[in-house]
Amino acid sequence: MKKELTIKVKSKFVNKYKSGYPLIMKDALINQNGLDEEGTIIKLVDEKNRFIAKGYYGRQNKGYGWILSQKESAQFDQRFFESKLKMAIQRREAYYSSSDTTAFRVFNGEGDGIGGITIENFDGYYLINWYSKGIYQFREEIIQSLTNLVDYKGIYQKKRFDTKGKYIEEDDFVTGERGQFPILVKENGVQFAIYLNESAMVGVFLDQREVRKTIRDKYAKGKKVLNTFSYTGAFSVFAALGGATKTTSVDLANRSLNKTIEQFSINEIDYEAQDIIVEDVFNYFKYAVRKQLSFDMVILDPPSFARSKKYVFSAEKDYKNLLKEAIAITEDHGIIVASTNCSTFGMGKFKGFIDTAFKESGKKYKLMEEFSLPDDFRTIKEFPEGDYLKVVFIKKLP
Structure with a gap:
């Protein structure tokens, strides 16, 4: 007890x-x-x-x-957790029956009734993220519930808690069969290489699914695309498949080079025809201005907080200035995809950053469309902070 x-x-x-x-x-x-x-x-x-x-x-x-x-008699036992997981799985029925998308979120924390945990499905390999030692105390009940409810190949876990805020990497494999990595999953027909055995980040952020599809299907054709904070190049892959003439992916992390090459390769895209640059994004913006480079589409998806040797970036304080850097190298009629996962401000304030950035740059703009979390990232109206993703497609006007 x-x-x-x-x-x-x-x-x-x-x-x-x-x-x-x-x-x-x-x-x-x-x-x-x-x-x-x-x-x-x-x-x-x-x-x-x-x-x-x-x-x-x-x-x-x-x-x-x-x-x-909100029931005083509630018992947080196996039955309780299994009922919550069962409801969540039923809500994702359309994803389970899709052959086009085989990676999605099965359980989204407080949105599905249990804060502190998320569960994702990567083509039959399940990943449980534990965000506190508190929820981890219920691991036996939760893991048992999951194994009772789904046909799984294997189950992995990430303990995302630590007194110093660092990811604890140990005992990632839980049960079933160990994966042969990378696992190849599909998102709207596009392949991703996934590693559940390496670190907290597995290879793709599933919350940007609709944004990537929109870039491919509506905006990329014939465009020179700059993808900043590119991680494993997922946006670049979708842009290339959508007919972009060239993509440039920029990320500070050394691993981004090989990871991005891998994502292009498994989708049969010639990575040598693309630019993949390991560099501080802020330095790259200055380089692009110096060399008079410009792009038809610039994708901005920075972390909420980032630190490099020269710069400290906080979305709440610095996103406006980041946008100004992007505006400076975007062609007239070009598109800026402005994205943030910062939960401390809402869409209204984010659009305020956009407006100020364009005004201070002396440029006009048009908001084309906007996105928040996809429906497998279930949220509740009582907890607006949980609906953290804000993405706006902006056209730069002449």
Whole structure:
């Protein structure tokens, strides 16, 4: 049996939790006595000891844990987790029956009712991401639930928690058969090489699926495309398959070169006809201006926070200036794909950055279309922070 604690919530937060907000915030708690063991069951009550909700204690960058039920009698046992997973799997039925897309998110944390965990399916190989020691205490119940519900080839896990915020790489394989890596998966008919045994990042970010498809199907034909913060070159592959005349992929990480070559190669694209550059993106922008290079499409998908030898980038503070660098090397009538996964601001503020960047650059623009998370990345209206992805296609006008 897990330890259970009753914790009082400050009055100003009571209605927020009653209305379904799932994150247990440090600031909302009156007392934190006894909160020493992650995985402890927390019963939240108001200042008059009236029940509000029930969850678990698990520290991650977002808070002190997650609410799992508004029923006082709820038991967080195997049956509880299996029912949540079963509902999530049923919601992804269309993905399971697709032969065109074989990689998708099966369970999306608080969006599917259990904050602190995500599960992804890579053509029958499942990957569980644990984001706190707290949720990891329920691993036996969750892994058993998953094996009861799906036909799997193998199950892997990533422990994304550590006191210093670093990824703990150990015991990635859980059960089933070990994968022969790379596993080749499909996304809208395009192949990706996936490694579940290397690090926290497996080779592709599944949340950009619709954006990549849109680039391929509507915008890439005949275009010179610059893909910045390119990681394994997924946007570049889709652009090339959509008829781009040339793609240039720029990323600071040394691994990006071989990973991008691999993604081009498995899709039978001549990687030598593309440019793959290992360099700080901020330096590359300066180089492009100096050499008077310009592009018909610039893709900006930086991490929320990044540090290199010369630069520290924070999306909230620096995205506007990053956009200005992109505007300077985008052709008139060209497209900028501006993307951020920063959860601390919404689409309204993001569009404000876009507007300011163009005004300060003395240029006009037109918003073409926008994207947020695809439907397998399920979110709930009570937790807007969970809907973190913001992508806008912007046309630079003459």
